[in-house]
Amino acid sequence: VRLSSTPRSILTRKPERASTDRADLYAVLDLGLVGHLGFVRDGAPVVLPIGYGRKDDTVYLHASTGSGLVEALDGGDACFTVTMLDGIVYARSVFDHSMNYRSAVMHGRCNRVDDPAKKLEALETIVEHLAPGSWAYARQPSRKELAATAVFALSLAEASVKIRTGPPIDDPQDVRAGHRWAGVLPIKTTFTEPEPSADLAADVRLPPHIATRATPR
């Protein structure tokens, strides 16, 4: 399966880094936790960090109905980008220094999800992406909480994924010169020990869906 290649999702630089496999796109979106949403307000670009969730070929976003964000997003053009930084690439030359990363970029319109059942399903997708297991464990949203939340759908129809892995690509002359170190300093992101709220009742245990996510120090 190939990703669509509209003019704005075709990569003009480093096409060898453009993986066109939809599985890669899904993997980046499913591993990332925060994305960056771009939209145009008063003719100028705005980029904000935002949580999200993916189901099939749709990414769901949510915003408080009290925020200016809802107005800016409703039916408007958006670009949503999720990036994971995997390493610093140290080359023999400063010019060939680089980063190893995985990045998914989606273009499209943010369509508001108003149907109550679909909205609830979208919110479940977002919550389960951020905190798997929380939808079943935590208190469900009240009517008032649902009314305070706007949900948007962004289609994966126009998307691209770019991945850089591996060592630096040095100039052959620099490799032959031989006296400088070259390689990758990998970056790892992990969960650490859960920090219980101070107001937690004494008999409440850490539930398995959080315990299994945490990494022992």
Place this chain on the structure above:
Amino acid sequence: VRLSSTPRSILTRKPERASTDRADLYAVLDLGLVGHLGFVRDGAPVVLPIGYGRKDDTVYLHASTGSGLVEALDGGDACFTVTMLDGIVYARSVFDHSMNYRSAVMHGRCNRVDDPAKKLEALETIVEHLAPGSWAYARQPSRKELAATAVFALSLAEASVKIRTGPPIDDPQDVRAGHRWAGVLPIKTTFTEPEPSADLAADVRLPPHIATRATPR
């Protein structure tokens, strides 16, 4: 020192999360490694991950002169956002789930840096941010490499920083109910063991500026 508060850098939501201390802004920009740059192309927003470096109240970005990015950025309105995700906030209700994060958002025009001395200084700022010590250690850019690189300056005049820390803020009724866990699952990003290039000469040792950055596993 307060950050400027133009209409687009004033936060309309959760103003209690808006730290107006310039030191916070610097700290986020200095700790982050990749930012997300937003610009408008053919009327639609584009958001791309990009490396950067800060010097005083200027953020420097670079792009290959062969890329469409240079045309899109030159003198155009941009928004540059750097976000660090610090933890998943598990609340007793799905509605109050959140994220702990630090985010810097800058608005302004990308001005091309053409003066050779200033351009070199800007590139040093970018390289030293990505890979401290590399500017002195690695081979300096050739005339050809410099010509292939465009550098842009974005002022910190119009910027905001938003930080969320601490436990979930649950509904008092949910806290009283008492049977659900609430707290934070912290996220930590670390460097791991450096991976030398396969074509490294046998006598080349890992230099201290990289060794000291790496975290033992």
